[in-house]
Amino acid sequence: MKIQTRIxxxxxxxxxxxxxxxxANMFFFERQxxxxxxxxxxxxIIASIEFAIQESIRTSDEGILLGYLKHRMKVNPVIELAVVNFKGRTIAIGEPKSELYYRTIEVGESGEAITASGNAKPAASGAVSVELGFSKAVLEQLISQDHAALLSRLAAIGLAGxxxxxxxxxxxxxxxxxxIVTLxxxxxAAAEETASGRADGRGDEVQYLxxxxxxxxxxxxESAQFKEDLLLTLTHELNNPLAGIKGLLSVISDEKLRPGADKMRADCETMSSAVNIMELSLxxxxxxxxxxxRPGLKIEEVVLNDLVDSVLRLMGPTAKMRGILVQREVPSDPVRIKGDQELLRRVVINLVSNACKYTPDGGVVRVRLDDSPDSVELSVSDNGVGIAPENREVLFTRFYRAADHGGKHERIPGSGLGLAIAKQAVDMYGGKIWVESEVGKGACFRVVLPKKRSAPAA
Ligand SMILES: Nc1ncnc2c1ncn2[C@@H]1O[C@H](COP(=O)(O)OP(=O)(O)O)[C@@H](O)[C@H]1O
Ligand SMILES: [Mg+2]
Known part of the structure; x- marks a missing residue:
């Protein structure tokens, strides 16, 4: 519910x-x-009747009182009965039609008046007394008429208020x-502009805020954590190859320790491989x-054969150093795709470097490219440690590294970023990446990229 509606x-x-x-208060006081x-x-009425009684006593003429009473009862139908006791004689006027409420007026010889209400009649000690019967029904009706007027007046005041x-x-x-609504x-509006949050404008503003x-x-x-993790990983990853290069350089630069030409060449290859690792991490x-x-793609024409070749050239020294045989199965015709050259290169480098990294010395890595009218498929397979089934999905998550690489985890450096980048890039193409593996026998990473992307890159 909107905040304004709630308030x-x-x-x-x-x-x-x-x-x-x-x-309610007004009603109560008005009723009173x-x-x-x-x-x-x-x-x-009673005061006027008292006066009539006094006149009748003074003139000793009961007719004055009786006449006045009849007139009074005619103009005032609320009085239904009047019982007059004039000096011992009782005369009743009117006929009770409903339950009555009595008031008795009594006037003594000397003209003093005593009145009583309710059904308790005063002792008939005076000279003249008149017992008046007021109709309860008529009284109620009069009051309820006033009530109705009162109620409608109060309703009007209440409604206006x-x-x-x-x-x-x-x-x-x-x-x-x-x-709050403006904010x-x-x-x-800001959320609608960013791809992250489609906003629903109908909800409660406070909840929304x-x-x-x-x-x-x-x-x-998350962003602070991401940067911190990235920095920590990078520092950690650069540290090992840097220490290796430093050690070899100190050996080479020391005249007494300087090795022969063959060893020197091997040391240079080791350093070059360390520089490659550092470059890859960076x-x-x-x-x-x-x-x-900026999650977006630069679109240009990419020839995948050339891209694969340049990656193999880059990885060549490392593979050679470890005695890994790299097999290239690439069609002779150019395999073209519209895409982001640098991002696709990242995908291939990460897959090939992983294949070399997680394969023991002397292993085989095969890079294969298949072209079809609708898509291209790149597969990178190795005969290394392989990947346990429970890790096959999760290793595409940022910073995730399998706990054990055939018991060599401690020795294999890595950041856990390579496959996450590859997956993000492939997803942006609307493609697919997955791994097939048999633990201990090797792994095969496959990437399928559609040639026509259905949705624009985001
Ligand atoms: N070819 C492979 N063979 C076995 N395990 C692999 C292979 N490629 C990747 N992995 C596993 O996936 C994890 C994530 O890979 P990646 O994101 O490239 O990070 P990194 O190589 O820096 O550890 C690796 O730590 C490793 O456990
Ligand atoms: Mg990697």
Missing amino acids: LLLMVILLCLVVAGIT RLYRTASSRADI LLLGIIGSWLISRKISGP AAAMR KAQYEAMSEKIR SNTLQMFRLKA
Whole structure:
């Protein structure tokens, strides 16, 4: 639910409670006032009857009282019965049609008046008394008529208050939620611009801001962690070949230790291979940064035969040094594909260098290229340590390295970046990369790239 709707709803509920409270109080006090008015109307009638009694006593003419009573009962149908006791004589006027409520007026010889209400009649000690029977039904009807008017008046006041309150609440809720809504809209627009977050504009702004904040913090944390991991791996990876080169250089530069020409050539090949390892680590790290910062493809025509050959030339010294036979099975016709030359080179280098790295000295590495009308397939196989089934998916994850490489893990340097880069690149082409392997017998990495990409590179 939107924040403005929530605030509005809350304020309207509060408002309803306040309006209901005020109306209930007004109703209660007005009701009391109605009853007081009804009772004072009866008091006026009684006072006028007292006066008529006093006149009748003064003139000793009961006709005055009886006439007045008849007139009063005619104009005031609420009095249904009047029982007059005039100096010992009892005369009843009217006929009770409903339950009655009695008031008795009694006037003594000297003109003093005593009145009593309810059904308790005063002791007939005075000279003249009149017992008035007020109809309960008529009284109730009069009060309920007043009640109805009162209720409609209160309903009108309550409704007007509610309406004004809702307008006020709407304005206040807009004022409170305005900045949050603006911020959420800006974040939503930003999220829609980036491929990472498609925003749903219908939700609650506070929840949305919270989710965006969490996503943002997670991204920052992840990015910081990524850089830290990359730097640590790179430092660690450069350290070993660098130490090797340093050691060999100190031997070569020392006249007393300097080896013969053959050994010197071998040492130079070792150094060159160490430089290759360092170069590979650096390029992988740079590529990782590039893919993270700008995940996109440069599209140019690439001849894969040439690309494979240049990688084999680069890996040649390392393979030779380790007595690894590299077999090249590449068609004689050029295998062309539209793609990012540097990224594709990274894929091939990483697969070939892995094949050499995880194959014991004297092993065989085979690089094969197959062309078809719709796609090209590159496969790099070796007869090395192989890959356990549980590792075949996960080793394409950044920084992942198998725990054991045929018991030689400690000796094989690596960053766990090569296959992650290869997978990311292949995914960008809409292609597929997977590995087939038999543990202890070798591994075969296959890459299939479609010649026509269905979706633009992202
Ligand atoms: N040809 C292969 N034979 C056996 N294991 C391999 C092979 N290629 C890759 N792996 C396994 O996959 C892991 C990840 O490879 P990669 O991402 O290139 O990282 P790195 O080579 O730096 O360790 C390696 O550590 C290794 O365990
Ligand atoms: Mg590797």
